[in-house]
């Protein structure tokens with residue numbers, strides 16, 4: 435840390451250099467920088483100093499905000515992938531743990547629930563110790579998945595407020611993850627957003643082996659899943675259209691625009707009204723969505 | 727706000743006025759508009775329910791904003807309040823650490839050549855002490871984060887000896903479960919390590935569970 439002002443090594447007129455100095459610099463104590471800059475010959479007078487400072491601070495803040503936001507969407511991508519890995523691994527290991535526990539103890543059932551019960555037991559033999567320890571790992575992995583979900587729920591609304599509000603934070607994070615970043619998601623046509631996550635089905639279709647997929651991961655949204663199968667294609671198209679717009683607004687401006695969500699709500703109501711849709715049995719789910 | 731307490735008639739500095747935008751009197755400043763707000767010519771309504779500093783005036787405290795004051799503003803968010811401050815005062819340094827609102831803050835600063843946005847953490851004053859000048863006249867703090875007294879103490883170094891701190895304490899940021907008045911007492915006690923507290927007032931009905939504090943360094 436130096437005791438110099440931001441302008442110490444700046445050429446007058448070099449805005450980029452000045453912005454870097456503002457961003458990366460530091461000082462232990464403030465000083466009368468305007469007077470010092472004038473004394474040092476950086477600026478002819480205080481007004482000129484403030485003009486240069488204005489240019490430098492706005493450029494620095496703008497560039498850093500964009501950079502930091504990019505970095506934030508990547509944290510979301512890591513988090514949602516890690517959450518899925520933890521949940522999947524917890525389920526796989528739970529099966530193994532259940533099989534082992536079933537051989538040692540008088541227990542029934544399976545999954546993380548069983549693992550949680552096994553983890554409570556006291557081991558009496560080395561084998562029991564291992565089986566119980568394995569069950570504990572299952573419980574921990576499952577808890578980690580939940581914590582990751584909490585992080586996503588908290589983070590997605592800052593990274594992509596409109597998308598998170600319309601899709602729900604977890605689905606928003608999945609879409610960003612499938613696209614790779616908020617920027618690439620924002621640049622995809624809505625037809626692509628509609629089938630993101632259905633790549634396998636899409637390839638099968640392109641090879642002539644299946645009908646074209648009507649939806650990818652957005653299937654988890656209540657507006658698709660909760661719409662009568664006959665109209666799911668329309669619902670998926672409407673949803674994907676609005677989600678693409680949301681992703682673009684989030685990437686380019688970040689301002690909340692509740693009217694788009696309202697338009698989507700209307701559109702879905704219209705689609706569902708066509709047959710007086712009742713929700714089919716499999717409606718609702720765990721991935722969050724506007725309806726939850 | 728129609729049933730708000732009548733503002734005490736603290737004399738307002740140059741650049742700040744009370745005007746009627748069709749919905750009773752509110753504070754107003756002159757400058758280019760920011761977001762959805764009532765305007766009248768180049769006067770912009772400064773809404774007490776959207777700004778803790780405007781509410782500080784509305785409940786009868788004088789935060790010490792003056793024309794040509796040099797101001798350090800902590801927790802600028804998208805710049806709603808900072809824009810009014812910059813339209814009244816002189817050099818205004820606006821610190822905000824969340825990247826998203828900083829984009830808006832930059833747009834607000836585009837129209838204001840003495841508003842300097844800084845993407846920085848107010849708990850780390852060294853990270854902007856090479857930019858923000860010493861002897862500021864006013865330190866405005868609205869950070870809504872844990873450790874609000876600590877932030878004010880760390881940033882005391884930017885204030886002139888006769889400068890003012892205008893702080894809005896949000897009780898829930900310190901502790902969601904504690905009684906707000908206990909939280910306020912604790913924050914004020916910490917604050918007194920570096921400041922003499924001149925006035926305090928609740929910001930109800932404009933902002934729930936917020937206390938406005940005007941203080942000076944000692």
Ligand SMILES: C[S@@+](CC[C@H](N)C(=O)[O-])C[C@H]1O[C@@H](n2cnc3c(N)ncnc32)[C@H](O)[C@@H]1O
Nearest residue numbers: 801803806807822823824847848868869870871
């Ligand atoms: C209540 S908002 C401020 C609203 C703003 N003063 C206005 O009236 O327009 C609080 C802001 O403080 C910011 N904040 C919280 N902790 C901070 C810190 N340590 N450093 C800088 N900003 C912080 C938050 O990101 C948020 O934008």
